[in-house]
Structure formats: C-alpha cells, structure tokens
Amino acid sequence: MNEPMYGPVNIAALLHRAAGRTPDAPAVCEGAEVLRDFSQLAERARAIGAALLREYGLRPGDRVALAMRNTPYYPEILFGVWWAGLVATPMNARLHPKEFAQQIEDCTARVCVATDELMGPLREHGLGSAVLTSVAELAGAAEQTGGEPPADVRPGDPAWLFYTSGTTGHPKGATLTHANLAAATACALADIGRGMDASLLHIAPLSHAGGLFGLAGVARSRPQVFPRGGAVDARALAEALRAFGPVTFFAVPTILRRLLDPALLPDDLVGQVHHILYGGAPMYTEDLRRVIARFGARRLWQGYGQGESPATITHLRPEDHEGDDAEALGRRLASVGRPRTGVEVRVVDADGREVAPGTTGEVTVRGDTVMAGYWNNPEATARTLRGGWLHTGDLGRLDADGYLTLVDRAKDLIIAGGSNIYPREVEEALLRHPAVAEAAVVGAPDPDWGELPVAFVVFADGREATASELDQHCLGQLARFKRPRDFRFVAALPKNSYGKVLKTELRGVIGRSPHTEPERG
Structure with missing residues (x-):
C-alpha cells in the first residue's frame, strides 16, 4: 500500500x-x-x-x-x-x-x-x-x-x-x-x-x-x-x-x-x-x-x-x-x-x-x-x-472528454435475442413520461428470446397511464427491441436504506401474472 x-x-x-x-x-x-x-x-x-x-x-x-x-x-x-x-x-x-x-x-x-x-x-x-x-x-x-x-x-x-x-x-x-x-x-x-x-x-x-x-x-x-x-x-x-x-x-x-x-x-x-x-x-x-x-x-x-x-x-x-x-x-x-x-x-x-x-x-x-x-x-x-x-x-x-456514463450493473444487463438492453436507458425513457415518478427495469426469462425487459412503475401523485400508453411512449424514444414487454404498476419500489432499488426482489415477483404483455417484435 x-x-x-x-x-x-x-x-x-x-x-x-x-x-x-x-x-x-x-x-x-x-x-x-x-x-x-x-x-x-x-x-x-x-x-x-x-x-x-x-x-x-x-x-x-x-x-x-x-x-x-x-x-x-x-x-x-x-x-x-x-x-x-x-x-x-x-x-x-x-x-x-x-x-x-x-x-x-x-x-x-x-x-x-x-x-x-x-x-x-x-x-x-x-x-x-x-x-x-x-x-x-x-x-x-x-x-x-x-x-x-x-x-x-x-x-x-x-x-x-x-x-x-x-x-x-x-x-x-x-x-x-x-x-x-x-x-x-x-x-x-x-x-x-x-x-x-x-x-x-x-x-x-x-x-x-x-x-x-x-x-x-x-x-x-x-x-x-x-x-x-x-x-x-x-x-x-x-x-x-x-x-x-x-x-x-x-x-x-x-x-x-x-x-x-x-x-x-x-x-x-x-x-x-x-x-x-x-x-x-x-x-x-x-x-x-x-x-x-x-x-x-x-x-x-x-x-x-x-x-x-x-x-x-x-x-x-x-x-x-x-x-x-x-x-x-x-x-x-x-x-x-x-x-x-x-x-x-x-x-x-x-x-x-x-x-x-x-x-x-x-x-x-x-x-x-x-x-x-x-x-x-x-x-x-x-x-x-x-x-x-x-x-x-x-x-x-x-467519452472523448473523459466523462464516464454508467450504463448499468453488469449483473443487471438484459440480453434479448443476442442484443444488449441496458435497464437504465429504458428507465430514463419511462421517467420522461409525466405520469411516471419512478421506474425500475429487470429481465424476465423467455424461452424464445432468452430474456425480455419488465418495467415496474410508480405513478406520480394524481397521475397514471395505461400499459399501452407507456408502450407507445417508449416506442417513440427507444429501439423497438428495448421497450418493456410487461408493465407492473406498484405503489413503491423496494429499496435499501441508501435508496438503491433491490432488483433481486423485483425479479422474484416476475413469475406472477402480468398486467399486460404487448406484442413482441
């Protein structure tokens, strides 16, 4: 040392x-x-x-x-x-x-x-x-x-x-x-x-x-x-x-x-x-x-x-x-x-x-x-x-100026059909919708694609949106393969005491019935 x-x-x-x-x-x-x-x-x-x-x-x-x-x-x-x-x-x-x-x-x-x-x-x-x-x-x-x-x-x-x-x-x-x-x-x-x-x-x-x-x-x-x-x-x-x-x-x-x-x-x-x-x-x-x-x-x-x-x-x-x-x-x-x-x-x-x-x-x-x-x-x-x-x-x-942009934790990377999906990029897109207060995206196992993104969404006070509206919102900002295939609307995201979202807990509930499942593609 x-x-x-x-x-x-x-x-x-x-x-x-x-x-x-x-x-x-x-x-x-x-x-x-x-x-x-x-x-x-x-x-x-x-x-x-x-x-x-x-x-x-x-x-x-x-x-x-x-x-x-x-x-x-x-x-x-x-x-x-x-x-x-x-x-x-x-x-x-x-x-x-x-x-x-x-x-x-x-x-x-x-x-x-x-x-x-x-x-x-x-x-x-x-x-x-x-x-x-x-x-x-x-x-x-x-x-x-x-x-x-x-x-x-x-x-x-x-x-x-x-x-x-x-x-x-x-x-x-x-x-x-x-x-x-x-x-x-x-x-x-x-x-x-x-x-x-x-x-x-x-x-x-x-x-x-x-x-x-x-x-x-x-x-x-x-x-x-x-x-x-x-x-x-x-x-x-x-x-x-x-x-x-x-x-x-x-x-x-x-x-x-x-x-x-x-x-x-x-x-x-x-x-x-x-x-x-x-x-x-x-x-x-x-x-x-x-x-x-x-x-x-x-x-x-x-x-x-x-x-x-x-x-x-x-x-x-x-x-x-x-x-x-x-x-x-x-x-x-x-x-x-x-x-x-x-x-x-x-x-x-x-x-x-x-x-x-x-x-x-x-x-x-x-x-x-x-x-x-x-x-x-x-x-x-x-x-x-x-x-x-x-x-x-x-x-x-x-970047060329030396600024570091974090994409995600390596363990949170979603690989769908051989393509990388970085949850943070999808979360940033969802947060630009006025009804969304918080969002967390995790990967769900899929027999055809390997993994597909699932979004957990907390609405802002007095606002809400349908899964179809959020899907269209994402399509306007992200490549089609990156958008969530399932939206879960929750009152709060599980976090530790330092504010980090516990994505392991979110992955644990993915097996329950989805609110919606927009078409793949």
Missing part, C-alpha cells in the same frame, strides 16, 4: 491536529446547540479509545462494530476507535438483528456499540462472543485522564471495514486502511474545494458516505451538525439551517427528491444551503434537472464511488451542471463526471483490455483510495482486484 496522500498515518490524527489548530471552534452540534468544540471532541475520543482498551480488554487491531443511528456521539466514538489503534466496523442502523450478527461474526468484532433503540433487539438476538454495550455505557467508562496522542499504526493497517449493501449474496467487508482514508480525505478536499467551507449537516447515515465526508470536515475544522433527534423533517432542518447555515450536506437521490418539496425545505431556506453532495444510487437526468432548477447548478456536486473505493471514483463538478450547449449539458448530466484527483479510471472488455472512447465495458479503478481487499475473503479479493485494478462490476463508457 502506498503512503497516504494527505496528513497523518493514523486517521485519528486529523482530529488531534484540528484540536491543536482550532481548539475553540464548534465541532459537534445538535439542533441549534454546540455540544463540543474541537478540544473537547478530541479529549472525548481519546478517553473513549482508552476505555475500549482498559475496560473492555481490547488490543490494537481488534474490531469494534457500531450499530448506531446518526447521533452526536458518533464522531467521538468513531475517532475513539481509531485513537486506540482499533478497527471500526460501522453498520447500517436499519439492518435486521440477524444481519448485524452476520457482519459481527464475519469480522469477529469483540465489542458492539449500539444506540438505545437497537440495544433490545440486539440483546434478544444475541451477538455471539461480542460484548454488547450502549453509547451511554461506553461514555460512562471513558474517564478524563491523560492526553496521549493517537496510537501508532502503519499506513496499511485496517481502519474501517465497509460492508457492501448486500443487495445480492452475502455482504463483504471492504478493508479500508488508514492510508485509504487519508487518500479519500485528501481527494475530497481537493475536488469539493469550497464546498467544504461550511458546516456539515448530517442527514445521511454516518456508517457510509456521510461519515467519509465527515473526515474532510474535521480536517477543515468544520462543525458536524446533527438535526435534533436525528429527524429529517421540516422543523429539525429549519432549526439546523438557521443556526449553522449555510450548510453542506450529502444526500442520496431519494432524499434529494424529497428536498424539492417546499413543505420539507421552504424556499426561504434554500439560501442556507451551501453545497449539496449527492450520490450513492443512480440519479436520473430528469430528476437532476428539477434539482438544478431549485438549488442552482453551482450548489451541486456529484460523487460516484463504491465501498471498495469509498465515495471516490469520479465526480461531476458544480460547473459541469450548467452550460449553454444543451446537447453537451445533457450528456454531462447523464454522466457521473470525470476521475477524481489521484484516481485512474479505465473501461475494459471481458479480457481486461481497455476499450475505445464511447464503447461500453466494465469500469475499473486504480489509486490510493482502493481497498486493501475483502476482510478474510481472499477469493473475492483476487477476483475484484485482479491485474492491480478494482473491477467495479459497473458497465459504463468514457
């Missing part, structure tokens, strides 16, 4: 340095209240790290699982784990207790720290040999004694086990080292730039990209702001924005679409939004145009990444969201931007050979942000990191 691009070896030294540089600056806030300055946050992290070693008997390199919703205690616990030279395993707070247990067992965590609402379900289910402790219990064990700096670690030592979302198969723990996190932090500071010159409002889970962007906020000595009670509602957002705005926040497309509603974010508070960092799931062009119309292009920054290269593969800059050339702008908005600082991106064929611009292939990535491998899974590591490149499993194409 290469040396980190930015700053310290132990990533906890980001906080240690911020406390020395700006000790009195607000560090952790809830609602309109400042809870900790940087000096206090660093002392709390040091004390928590010491307690994990002393009271819980951990040793450097041991794993600490975090089953925690967003809470103002999150930063001090996360940094406390690193301060002691331990490995953090932040987990999605919306997992089932069985899923928590699977991840804890996989990484052999010795301690699991949980927020109050998860303590009962986790205790009832059982976590094997891991000790379950609440945030309050850990805080009570953390004594305010001494002032040791962060533990010595090597750049290649694990710091964060980032478990994949598990939409298919068993989740795997991407091993992110201290060097990986330092590189990702440096990359965020370089590429987001002035977007980090604001308070950071946490409305997305800190267990994933929200927490990674939080590292850049600490490096820049910016306040970490939590809506009161963890709520993403009009009252909590207004309180935080008025107290600490303008704010920068990360949002998945599902939340970003909600913020288009003035009932959640009134028009008079839009000016308190400094930058919106978005990603984590596909952002369709029609939705993005509505976001631009409300917030303005210069407030928007899109990041494309995976847990294996955390939130750090390509980016669409604010200036990429605007332009006088409508055709060129449309191509950019349909893309996920250009490679991040210090990151190489190639598109390759099935044999690993780089393909020409405009040709679809698998997206591969190389750089200091790429994981060391999957925890305790050498076979999956070898498959994914073959040839020294991260093979993302995403299909895409690079």
